[in-house]
Amino acid sequence: MSIEEDIKSTVKLDTRQKTVINLAYTGNWLKEQSLVFFKGYDLSGEQYNVLRILRGQRGNPANLGTLQERMLNKMSNTTRLVDKLITKGLVTRQRCEVNRRKIEIYITQKGMDLLTEMDDMIIANNNKITKNLNIKELETLNTLLDKLRA
Numbered sequence: 001m002s003i004e005e006d007i008k009s010t011v012k013l014d015t016r017q018k019t020v021i022n023l024a025y026t027g028n029w030l031k032e033q034s035l036v037f038f039k040g041y042d043l044s045g046e047q048y049n050v051l052r053i054l055r056g057q058r059g060n061p062a063n064l065g066t067l068q069e070r071m072l073n074k075m076s077n078t079t080r081l082v083d084k085l086i087t088k089g090l091v092t093r094q095r096c097e098v099n100r101r102k103i104e105i106y107i108t109q110k111g112m113d114l115l116t117e118m119d120d121m122i123i124a125n126n127n128k129i130t131k132n133l134n135i136k137e138l139e140t141l142n143t144l145l146d147k148l149r150a
Helices: 016-041 045-056 066-072 077-085 109-129 133-148
Strands: 091-095 103-107
Touching: 016 109, 045 066, 045 077, 045 091, 045 103, 045 109, 066 077, 066 103, 077 103, 077 109, 103 109
Parallel strands: none
Antiparallel strands: 091 103
């Protein structure tokens, strides 16, 4: 189905307008797909992103600045996300021994276990989302998206 059909446009869209609308619409569609998936794990996509960043630290702490810099959604309230993950027992926060003004955030074993549990399901969900595209099309799409943001 075309974007014009999806949004029930009665006007022929200019190619550039169509592209921007299509990207926004598809971005929202992806977010909806993720919402349903992450809800089953009592997480938001942003909370999952924080956990993945912390896992990537390989046991080293991250601070709020590091998390914010690496977040997919730069508008996320990182402090609030970390607070919610602490409440769930998935991360911890402590003061740096060397610099008392610095707060260090670590993923807990419970957080690591949850990510491990989710790994195969994430791959399956991503495969489901991208099932209508072959590898060559996916590579082209990634190249074009990278070029668009350049």
